[in-house]
Amino acid sequence: MKRLILISLLFFSVGLPIGCNQQPAEKTPTVIDINPAKLPTLRTGEAVATVAGGCFWAVQEEMKSLKGVRVAISGYAGGDLDYPTYEQVGTDQTGHAETVQIYYDPKVISYDVLLDAFFAGHDATQLNRQGPDIGKHYRSAIFYRTPGEKARIDAAIRRENASGHHKVPVVTQVAPFKAFYPAEVYHQDYYQHNFYNNLYIQLVSKAKVEKFREQMEGRLKD
Numbered sequence: 001m002k003r004l005i006l007i008s009l010l011f012f013s014v015g016l017p018i019g020c021n022q023q024p025a026e027k028t029p030t031v032i033d034i035n036p037a038k039l040p041t042l043r044t045g046e047a048v049a050t051v052a053g054g055c056f057w058a059v060q061e062e063m064k065s066l067k068g069v070r071v072a073i074s075g076y077a078g079g080d081l082d083y084p085t086y087e088q089v090g091t092d093q094t095g096h097a098e099t100v101q102i103y104y105d106p107k108v109i110s111y112d113v114l115l116d117a118f119f120a121g122h123d124a125t126q127l128n129r130q131g132p133d134i135g136k137h138y139r140s141a142i143f144y145r146t147p148g149e150k151a152r153i154d155a156a157i158r159r160e161n162a163s164g165h166h167k168v169p170v171v172t173q174v175a176p177f178k179a180f181y182p183a184e185v186y187h188q189d190y191y192q193h194n195f196y197n198n199l200y201i202q203l204v205s206k207a208k209v210e211k212f213r214e215q216m217e218g219r220l221k222d
Contacts, residue, residue, distance in 0.1 A: 020055035020133050020200055033185035036083070040071050040103055047106045049114055050077055050180055052097035052141040053122035054130025058205040059100045061191035062121040062212045065220050068108030073101045074190070075182040077143055078173075083181055092135040099141070101180050111149065113219065115156035118142065120215040122208065124160065124170040131204060140170075143177035150174060 042048065053059045056074040064072040076089050079096030089096045104114060122130055124140045144150040157170050191209065194201055213220060 020057065020138075020204070034085075035185055037073060037075075037182040037185050037188050039073060039101075039180075039182055042103065043070070045105065045107070046070065046103055047111070048145070049102045049104065049111065050099060050143040050177055051102070051118045052077065052099040052139060052143075053118060053124070054098070054138045054140070055133050055205065056098040056100050056183065056187065057190040057201065058208045058212075059098075059121060060189070061205070061209050062216075063100055063102050063114075063117070064189075065213070066104075066109055066114070066117055066216065067219055067221050068106075069102055069104045069114075071103050073103075073182050074187045075099050075101060075180050077101075077177070077180045078141055078175060082179075086184055086187065089137050090135075092137050095136070096181075097137050097139050097141050098183075099143075099180060101182075109219070111152055112156065115142070115153060116159070117212075117216055117219065119156065119160045119170075119172075121212045123166075124172045125166045125168045127171045131208075139173055141173040141175060143175055143180075145177045150176075 051059070051063075060072045060074045063069055076084050076094075076096040077099040079089070079094040081088060081094040081096065084094050084096055088094050089098065102114065122140060126140070128134070128136045128139045130138050130140075142153050144153055153174050157172060157174070160166070160170050190198075191201055191205055195206075
């Protein structure tokens with residue numbers, strides 16, 4: 001399970017735990033779909049990118065908002081366990097990272113722009129964490145499919161390090177793609193579906209997504 005986080009001393013004083021694993025408080029039980037989501041069929045001319053940048057709720061929301069991206073799917077990659085569950089990944093023992101797989105049209109958005117957007121969407125200098133979320137399953141990572149993609153990822157990291165945006169170097173893991181396992185249905189579009197009733201979304205994800213939208217202005221869908 002994901003670690004319960006106290007966002008501030010105020011929440012600490014009232015004993016309110018807030019983390020990327022927190023579900024909205026409900027007066028009555030809500031049935032959630034814990035079946036793995038289905039991966040979309042790759043269309044002619046489409047390409048796929050697989051990235052990890054902390055809690056996938058925000059990353060999915062960011063990536064799906066880009067022009068040229070048809071769909072983004074939350075899931076797990078980078079580990080050793082086949083078909084992991086959310087709870088298993090949350091133990092930090094499977095090697096997987098919370099990951100988003102992006103299906104995009106390279107004629108509309110290039111891989112290089114997609115990489116720049118990825119770095120705009122999280123702090124790539126934080127090792128095995130993002131903000132209040134701690135663990136290897138929150139690591140920054142990009143999974144490449146070809147030597148050409150790896151070269152472009154390396155170039156994007158050099159650009160990011162030279163940009164002056166950070167005081168310390170990028171620690172993003174660059175690893176060959178092996179497998180992507182879609183997360184449970186209820187995690188898909190989680191930011192959109194739980195924007196008003198999840199405190200973590202309001203206090204952590206919202207600021208992250210809004211900063212991304214400011215930096216990627218002109219690249220976003222209408």
